Amino acid sequence: MKGLLLRLSALDADAAAAVRVIAHFQALLGGGLDAAVLVRSTAALAECPAGLEPADGRVVRCGPDGAPLPGRPSMVSASVRLTPSGRVWLERPGAPGPFDELVLEWMAIAAATLGGRAPRAQPPQVADPLLVERVLSAHEPVADRSQALRRLGLDPAGTLRAVAVTCPEGADALPGAVALCERAGLPGGARVAGWGAGAVVLVQGGDGAASPCEALRTVLCEGAGERVGEGAGSGTRGSAGSGSGAARWVGREPGSGGPYGRTVGRRRPGAVRAAGLRAGVGGAVSALEAGASWAQARTALRFTVPDPPYEAVADHDALGPVVLLADVPGRRLRERAEVRALAELAEQPGGRGVIAALAAFCRTGSLRQAAAGLHLHHSSVAARLTRAERALGRRLGDPQDRFAAQLALYAHRLATAPER
Template structure:
């Protein structure tokens, strides 16, 4: 028990990357609350980033400053990163070398502030970095209820109100904690939000004010706290529409959302979030954010051993379609599976084409190829259901030879330290 008590005293052991990310956001929050203007925004951003920064608003106003606060004339130098504004304008950084580790986050929040200057309403809320030791304690199933309750209070959460836990994973070259903070900066989730990196993923605790009674088992009480999945899909969609490094890292983000639970049973929501994350596929927001409640009975597939999933005939054929080369066209299999997944989810050729940003004839050709290779008739509801189950099983099987390896979450609790 002494070790458990010691965890509660490690309030200074904040995740360094997540804490720095929150300080970046706090910088812009202060600007937004203090009479923002283009000059102060650009000068302050240049000082924060330690390099020249520039701003061009849709109405034509332009500002450009060096890191020392000196106005810079002329055209920008080497632009190391930028975010476009809509319907016109942009913000940018001019760093001589490679972009800094937090340049992406600085640009995102500079763009948010610029949109306020352009008259667009702000709908962001500051997420808070939390002590990873406290978060791990709340998510653990091994510690006493009294220790978990104290950790909940130290995190600023209500011990009586239900919460949900989300698991956020980024690409191999990104930090999950920073990606989670950047994603949450795009959405206004009501209530209290806490973020900490736990193993290779980020844990996000979301507690709405009010809601259903705490301690309810998943599925017992409808509406026991609204899932943030829809808002997270909107936020991810916004990031995917940006240009430059913001968009590149957004393409690797995956999110799993757990069901509602009482704070003392947060481990249940955390387990569901990690299970849902296994169903998430980086790409479109609809595929990249998986909600355990939306999965329903399909979530039971996660209980099947990976070896059995890989051995199933439909899964083996889909895996061969993804990994193999057809007619001398490498990589074609991934396009086929993307079209199959979109069609199975929407049930509409045109909706699938819209989601994939393709012409419907291109999607139709890819689906015809899937039918030819696997012998399915995708207009048949039974075959379509069979295909969707096989897709889910293929994702859970996570064939590392074709997908480039896992991300550390697929081994249960080993990666996160919570068991």
């Protein structure tokens, strides 16, 4: 962390401020912590009153000058609920601060340690990007990569996975990646570093063979209220319109402000609300070969789209032979009639909704499951699928045509994504 803070001058102001917020709370977690210390330090950091109401119902409030405040707040600008009960909040007058979300996320993590209760997982750590770059470089000697892994707190003899995270152009992926990893409960305290316009996550610990893909996907779907089904994306298919198949509902509260619930105070507890956040997961490799997993993660990332959120995470291993499509030059993919048809459809009014419906149906094989995941009536989805059939010249009720449509969707994503 010290090495990263020394390089803050090389980062833009927003990224530097986000790293300072994370470093502040990691320092608190490393020392003695009680409710008063947490609230007082948070208020000073946020430069506005802050408060904590733990499970026992007492209220702790402090102003930005460190002075205790009496009673309950008359106004809360943003809050996060705690598990199993309680909440933390900020009382900022006027417009919210640019890092209020991040401050509250980490205040909630720290609050989980009060009263001797450990957080549900070791929190992610912001890593020195130069060390991460050394770990991922195939040109660095093995001894240097091994030393960099140890300095990051990772075992050179263990297994490791890399995850590539990105946000829309102009957004900073680092805070979103940190929050995503924390909410997903990745084992061993994931190491997160900025990487160009995106972020890289190194995951080690737990079951080295287990992919974090489903955990990451569930977190992103939480903010959009999408179904995360056992059969969805697993290769199993229900009959169209059957609505069969077990699914776990991750709800969106009424009035949450659309995908990822932009209003902090009314969001579902624990939801990561980074609009457009996407992630690609690499395979499990020897830690000294982390660069191979990183290359796979970046390839998997090209198969993702931000909407619907279920499609915002892709696992290189789960894609199987489909990853070979990524080796086809974008120019050749764009020459395919189906890819051109999807590109034209995307530019038409309502076209992106048609493509989202097509993706949901190809994934589930069920009209009703696709409609439930998109929060639409099945008749609306059916109308969109009819439009997709006309554009592609395919009958989606036919398994072969549905498979061809799925390949066309992948090719369309690859044709519009950066090749490297």
